[in-house]
Amino acid sequence: MAKIKSIKINGLRGVREPLNLDLNKKSVLIYGDNGTGKSSLTDSFEWFFYDKIGHLSNEEIGRRKGRDALRNIFIPDTEDGFIELAFDNNKLDSKKSIDNSLRTSSSNESDDFNNFIASTNSERLILRYRDLVQFIIAGKTEKLTELQNIIGFSDVQNIRNLLKKSGARIAKSIKTSNFDNLKNVQQSTILENLEQKAYTDEQLFDGANKLIEPLKLGIEIKSRQDINTVLKKIESKEDSELLNQINFYTKVKESIAQIEGNIESIHNGYSIFYDSFDTLKKDPDKVKNLQLLSLLQEGKTVLTKDVVEDDYCPLCQQEKSKVDLLLELNLRIEELELLNKEKVKVENNSKDLQGVIKPNINAINGLLTEKLFEKEDYSKLKETIEEIKSSLNTYVDETKKELSENLSNKETIKFDKKAIADLSGGLVKKIKELTENKEANLKFKTYTKLFHSAKAYVEYLKIEKEQNVLTNQQITFELLYEDFIKRQEEALNVFLTMFSNDINDYYTTMNPNEKVEDIKLVPLKKDEELIGITIEYSFFNETRTPPIAYLSESHINCLGLSFFLASVKAFNKESEFFVLDDVISSFDRAHRYRFAQLLANKFSDYQVILLTHEKDFFELVSSEVKSKGWILKNFKWSKEEGTGIERGIADIKDRIKKKIEDKNTDGLGNDIRVYTERVMKRVAFELEAKVAYRNNDINEKRMASELLDSVQSKLKASNELKTKADIPKIKGMPMFIGNTTSHDNDFQESIEDLEAIWEDVKDLIQNFYCSDCDKFLSLKFYDNVEQKIRCGCGKLKYDWKK
Amino acid sequence: MDKKIKSGKDVIDEFFSEILNVKGTDESTVNKLIELYGENKLTDSNIQNALEELKQEAIRPKKIKEDGED
Numbered sequence: 001m002a003k004i005k006s007i008k009i010n011g012l013r014g015v016r017e018p019l020n021l022d023l024n025k026k027s028v029l030i031y032g033d034n035g036t037g038k039s040s041l042t043d044s045f046e047w048f049f050y051d052k053i054g055h056l057s058n059e060e061i062g063r064r065k066g067r068d069a070l071r072n073i074f075i076p077d078t079e080d081g082f083i084e085l086a087f088d089n090n091k092l093d094s095k096k097s098i099d100n101s102l103r104t105s106s107s108n109e110s111d112d113f114n115n116f117i118a119s120t121n122s123e124r125l126i127l128r129y130r131d132l133v134q135f136i137i138a139g140k141t142e143k144l145t146e147l148q149n150i151i152g153f154s155d156v157q158n159i160r161n162l163l164k165k166s167g168a169r170i171a172k173s174i175k176t177s178n179f180d181n182l183k184n185v186q187q188s189t190i191l192e193n194l195e196q197k198a199y200t201d202e203q204l205f206d207g208a209n210k211l212i213e214p215l216k217l218g219i220e221i222k223s224r225q226d227i228n229t230v231l232k233k234i235e236s237k238e239d240s241e242l243l244n245q246i247n248f249y250t251k252v253k254e255s256i257a258q259i260e261g262n263i264e265s266i267h268n269g270y271s272i273f274y275d276s277f278d279t280l281k282k283d284p285d286k287v288k289n290l291q292l293l294s295l296l297q298e299g300k301t302v303l304t305k306d307v308v309e310d311d312y313c314p315l316c317q318q319e320k321s322k323v324d325l326l327l328e329l330n331l332r333i334e335e336l337e338l339l340n341k342e343k344v345k346v347e348n349n350s351k352d353l354q355g356v357i358k359p360n361i362n363a364i365n366g367l368l369t370e371k372l373f374e375k376e377d378y379s380k381l382k383e384t385i386e387e388i389k390s391s392l393n394t395y396v397d398e399t400k401k402e403l404s405e406n407l408s409n410k411e412t413i414k415f416d417k418k419a420i421a422d423l424s425g426g427l428v429k430k431i432k433e434l435t436e437n438k439e440a441n442l443k444f445k446t447y448t449k450l451f452h453s454a455k456a457y458v459e460y461l462k463i464e465k466e467q468n469v470l471t472n473q474q475i476t477f478e479l480l481y482e483d484f485i486k487r488q489e490e491a492l493n494v495f496l497t498m499f500s501n502d503i504n505d506y507y508t509t510m511n512p513n514e515k516v517e518d519i520k521l522v523p524l525k526k527d528e529e530l531i532g533i534t535i536e537y538s539f540f541n542e543t544r545t546p547p548i549a550y551l552s553e554s555h556i557n558c559l560g561l562s563f564f565l566a567s568v569k570a571f572n573k574e575s576e577f578f579v580l581d582d583v584i585s586s587f588d589r590a591h592r593y594r595f596a597q598l599l600a601n602k603f604s605d606y607q608v609i610l611l612t613h614e615k616d617f618f619e620l621v622s623s624e625v626k627s628k629g630w631i632l633k634n635f636k637w638s639k640e641e642g643t644g645i646e647r648g649i650a651d652i653k654d655r656i657k658k659k660i661e662d663k664n665t666d667g668l669g670n671d672i673r674v675y676t677e678r679v680m681k682r683v684a685f686e687l688e689a690k691v692a693y694r695n696n697d698i699n700e701k702r703m704a705s706e707l708l709d710s711v712q713s714k715l716k717a718s719n720e721l722k723t724k725a726d727i728p729k730i731k732g733m734p735m736f737i738g739n740t741t742s743h744d745n746d747f748q749e750s751i752e753d754l755e756a757i758w759e760d761v762k763d764l765i766q767n768f769y770c771s772d773c774d775k776f777l778s779l780k781f782y783d784n785v786e787q788k789i790r791c792g793c794g795k796l797k798y799d800w801k802k
Numbered sequence: 803m804d805k806k807i808k809s810g811k812d813v814i815d816e817f818f819s820e821i822l823n824v825k826g827t828d829e830s831t832v833n834k835l836i837e838l839y840g841e842n843k844l845t846d847s848n849i850q851n852a853l854e855e856l857k858q859e860a861i862r863p864k865k866i867k868e869d870g871e872d
Contacts, residue, residue: 153810159817159844166849465861472828473853480832483824484817491808498807570807 011081032635140532167477181261596621
């Protein structure tokens with residue numbers, strides 16, 4: 001698994017000057033006030049791994065996966081914005097850049113790197129505050145979808161859906177084809193001609209032999225080839241016109257019989273469609289509300305993507321907790337989605353009915369192209385058939401009605417079954433008349449009957465084969481689906497159990513003795529279908545669900561955090577690092593501390609990049625995480641450089657030394673000033689020197705002159721130290737005179753002057769700092785017996801009058 | 803945990819490697835599904851086309867001359 005050695009960012013989001021983070025595989029706690037660009041780091045990180053910035057990928061602030069808003073607009077056109085990551089495995093090191101035309105490129109195109117990125121795509125690398133509670137407050141279906149996405153089960157769900165959909169489609173095809181009706185139509189033709197039904201070759205040959213017996217042909221039909229031989233033998237070209245007529249009527253009769261057999265299905269289909277349509281129509285307000293669904297869904301996107309960051313409703317502008325707002329939206333969306341399902345059901349019933357009607361209309365359309373219908377003699381029959389088509393179209397028209405319209409009553413729209421049965425009977429009679437017309441010609445009669453029965457038998461076999469194939473396919477898909485869902489549910493349950501244990505462990509570590517325990521993710525089923533996931537937990541030994549109803553916002557956030565951390569353990573197989581961006585905002589002091597302990601103890605194998613804008617939290621947990629080897633960093637923001645890292649005292653000291661070595665005066669005076677301010681702040685703190693009161697963060701901005709004054713004033717307690725330190729000498733140096741603004745101006749001192757100043761500053765500091773014990777002189781170490789102030793080890797000590 | 807945690811891919815791969823053992827299924831349909839999955843072409847439209855092909859193959863008269871179907 002990979003860890004990060006260093007991160008370099010330039011020209012992305014708020015970063016205008018190179019931002020370098022040397023981590024050397026260690027975890028880091030980064031403090032930065034709001035607006036100092038912590039999210040620039042998180043956004044760049046997200047882009048590096050996922051090739052998108054989710055919360056920037058919307059119409060308002062940037063399309064193209066957030067790329068529009070990725071590049072810092074102040075960097076020169078000739079420069080690329082980039083993020084460069086070095087890993088412990090240098091084969092994965094890569095620099096991802098974006099140029100002025102927003103084209104992106106990666107310096108590492110190796111298979112190792114591409115495979116690594118592909119794997120991390122399904123890993124959990126980043127958690128922002130805005131995403132913290134998404135899973136916890138999501139609806140049950142959304143929870144299932146989200147979880148399946150995270151655990152790579154979305155493909156499993158896709159296969160499951162494919163199996164189900166395929167099985168359902170075949171079942172529908174079997175139903176609309178009404179194979180039994182089609183087979184009956186063919187058997188009727190066989191019965192009319194052979195005076196017996198034929199389901200097998202033997203039955204057909206038996207009937208055929210009986211039919212041809214009076215002709216005494218001396219042939220016994222034993223195969224279908226024999227039937228062809230007999231037909232050829234008794235065929236007469238003189239009778240072709242009559243034969244055409246009989247064929248025509250047979251075709252019409254079969255089509256009408258097919259429709260007759262489907263009438264019941266059409267009536268049933270209409271009845272189902274009518275009832276579902278009517279139920280939905282009964283509550284017009286509900287239907288009207290459906291139009292709000294897309295608005296509510298869009299509202300949810302706006303909130304989850306942090307287009308609105310504060311706790312207020314973007315529509316009515318009323319103050320409201322974002323979590324509460326999202327909860328309400330989820331509930332309303334779920335309600336409307338349920339209603340939408342009813343609407344979809346009506347639409348599906350409409351499609352089913354159309355599916356049953358369509359083959360009948362097609363059959364009639366086929367009939368109406370028959371040449372004989374062009375003749376006057378057949379006009380009445382044509383008219384009757386067109387009426388049937390019109391009746392079928394009436395049903396189709398009903399299926400196209402809007403919910404605002406009324407459907408025709410089930411009884412009034414009904415087909416006149418008797419009229420169709422009469423027509424069918426009339427056609428059978430007509431065929432018989434035509435066939436019997438040539439009573440004297442036994443050959444013709446036999447030919448016609450044998451021809452039609454053989455043709456109907458072949459058609460019957462074809463229909464039966466199709467029915468069997470489809471039925472086998474349907475059964476196959478049903479069995480496969482059954483097998484597949486067992487596998488899916490078993491795997492999901494194993495995962496949920498393991499996952500629940502981890503969530504429970506992390507949550508209870510952060511919230512000990514709160515009587516919330518046994519947290520579980522529980523699958524929800526309806527009609528044997530997995531429809532969602534809910535969260536259950538035990539509260540004073542009673543099972544509660546869902547958590548939002550009983551837990552405070554801070555506890556819900558805790559649960560969200562536990563969920564994320566459990567996901568990291570479960571799914572991060574390639575990357576042994578993750579980013580937590582400002583995730584503890586709603587936590588109280590005790591929770592914050594326990595959270596830091598949880599990370600330091602249970603995630604000690606991982607490299608954590610923990611960002612916070614909360615000074616209190618930073619100070620609270622600094623020593624805890626530092627003792628575990630974490631690095632501490634401060635982010636700052638300046639107009640000139642954008643986001644940057646506030647340099648530590650040691651960094652600045654090294655830089656000063658380097659500049660003096662290189663005889664480089666550029667910014668050296670400023671560096672000495674900053675260094676002196678930092679150290680004197682610490683000296684003032686340890687000596688409990690007083691400075692004027694200032695509000696909040698302004699309190700942190702103390703100039704060197706002010707600090708030197710306050711320390712000097714405190715040194716009244718020690719003449720010895722006062723003399724040795726000689727603060728007035730330092731205070732008179734040019735970089736310590738003036739206000740903050742003038743401090744930032746360049747000094748025009750020579751390198752020799754600056755070297756001398758630096759030596760004086762070092763001399764000053766060594767009066768207050770002991771390099772042996774790495775501690776400052778402090779009133780904490782005051783020796784009451786000797787009345788001396790001293791460092792941690794006592795090597796440095798001075799008389800001190802309290 | 804006694805049972806191994808399976809990824810989504812594990813679940814799918816296992817299903818297709820044991821699919822022929824599911825009793826009562828139509829072999830040609832199952833083989834077609836295995837083939838589509840192996841070629842990474844298991845989509846709704848490909849399944850529909852494959853099933854239609856199988857159906858046409860089954861109902862197409864095979865030996866016209868011998869059984870006299872024409």
